[in-house]
Amino acid sequence: MGISSTGEAGITVVTIDFPPVNGIPVQGWSDLADAVRTAGRDPSTHVVVLRAAGDRGFCAGVDIKELDRDPGAMVAVNRGCHAAFGAIYDCSVPVIAAVHGFCLGGGVGITGNADVVIAAEDATFGLPEVDRGVLGAATHLARLVPQHLLRAMYYTTETIGAHQLQRYGSVYRVVPRAELDAAALELAGRIAAKDTRVIRRAKEAINGIDPVDVHRSYRFEQGFTFELALCQLDAPARPSHPPTRASRPLAKES
Numbered sequence: 001m002g003i004s005s006t007g008e009a010g011i012t013v014v015t016i017d018f019p020p021v022n023g024i025p026v027q028g029w030s031d032l033a034d035a036v037r038t039a040g041r042d043p044s045t046h047v048v049v050l051r052a053a054g055d056r057g058f059c060a061g062v063d064i065k066e067l068d069r070d071p072g073a074m075v076a077v078n079r080g081c082h083a084a085f086g087a088i089y090d091c092s093v094p095v096i097a098a099v100h101g102f103c104l105g106g107g108v109g110i111t112g113n114a115d116v117v118i119a120a121e122d123a124t125f126g127l128p129e130v131d132r133g134v135l136g137a138a139t140h141l142a143r144l145v146p147q148h149l150l151r152a153m154y155y156t157t158e159t160i161g162a163h164q165l166q167r168y169g170s171v172y173r174v175v176p177r178a179e180l181d182a183a184a185l186e187l188a189g190r191i192a193a194k195d196t197r198v199i200r201r202a203k204e205a206i207n208g209i210d211p212v213d214v215h216r217s218y219r220f221e222q223g224f225t226f227e228l229a230l231c232q233l234d235a236p237a238r239p240s241h242p243p244t245r246a247s248r249p250l251a252k253e254s
Contacts, residue, residue, distance in 0.1 A: 003031040005039065010046035010192035011185065012039040017053035023063040024106060026073055029080025032110075033087040040092035046192035046199065048091060049184050050114060051098040058097075058123070061105025064132070074229060078136075078222050081106055082215075085140065089113040089207065089214055092200050094191055098184035099123045099162070100177055105137060112140025113214060115203070117170060118184045119162035120177040126159030134225045139217040144170040 004015050014035045016022050024032065039045045052058040062077050088095050088110060097114035099107075103125045111117055111125065125144065129135050142150050144165055153160065165171040175183045191199060 003028060003035050005035050007039075007042075007045065009189070010044065010196070011049060011188045012042070012045045012047075013049045013051060013185075014039065015051050015053055016059060018063070019054055021056055021060040021102075022052050022054055022058065022107075023060040023065070025063040025066045026076045026080050028063070029077065029084045029106075033080070033083040036084070036087040036091050036095065040087075040090075043196070045093055046194070046196045047093050047188045048095045049098060049188050050088070050095060050110065051181060051184065052100070055101070057101030057107075058099045058103045059105075059107030059110060060102060061107055061128075071229075074225070078225065081109060081136070082218060082222065085109045085113045085218060086215055092203060093196070094199065094203055096184050096188055096191075098180050099125075100180055102126075102159075104128055104159075108144070109137040109140045109218070112137070112143040115206075116172050116187065117144075117165070118173045118175065118180065118187065119165070119171045120180045121162060121174055122177055123162040123174075124159040125162075125165065126157060127154055128157045130155065131157050133228055135228065136218065136221045136225055138221060139212070139214055142212070143214075144168070 001017050001019065004017065006013050014032070016024065016032065018024055018028055036048060039048045062081065067073055067077065094115040096116045096118060097111045098118050099111055100120035100123055103111055103123060105127060108125055108127055127137055127141055129137065138150065138154055141153065145153065145160065145168060162171050162174045166174050173183060
């Protein structure tokens, strides 16, 4: 359980494993950042595959129960998320995200900053942040969907499926759930076979022409979470987890 890494033939596989829903705790975000950074710095690593254990989903975001027990952990978890998302974006080699089931909140942060996304047919993506009284990861959702759809999804907290994201070009391939790991490793193998010196420079070049500074953009979003947290200190009590519509798809898949 936790964050683990395995490597073979130039491919480092980083696995997220926090049952039952892969809600990542504070230390887990730091561990994820460290694992990706370590892989990228290793000259024997040519590509990283990010995957998740468990049947239910890729990542439910932060561990909400941990925050309920210790509201002061908000600062640490936000720093951890920023570090993990940044490590994926800045990784010296390409990062492939292999996504199954739900990919929510911080899961979108992980996926949006990956270089390539391969998804299982059951994968759904969304940000339930508004229903939780926080903000964040619009920066990363904006890398997956068009601008006006981003806004609709952000305000309603509704989700989108893998096939629709494939039509937008943000998901490279959609496969049956049982074939997800194999598909990710097959693509990773094709990249790993290239001259890693060229691929590493290609990653740096592509990041350099990115029109959005994802580090600053996400940090700007996080500031509003702190502002909302301060406002809630004087607000009437509300349920810890208000009803969410995050499980409802925004658009019907065809």
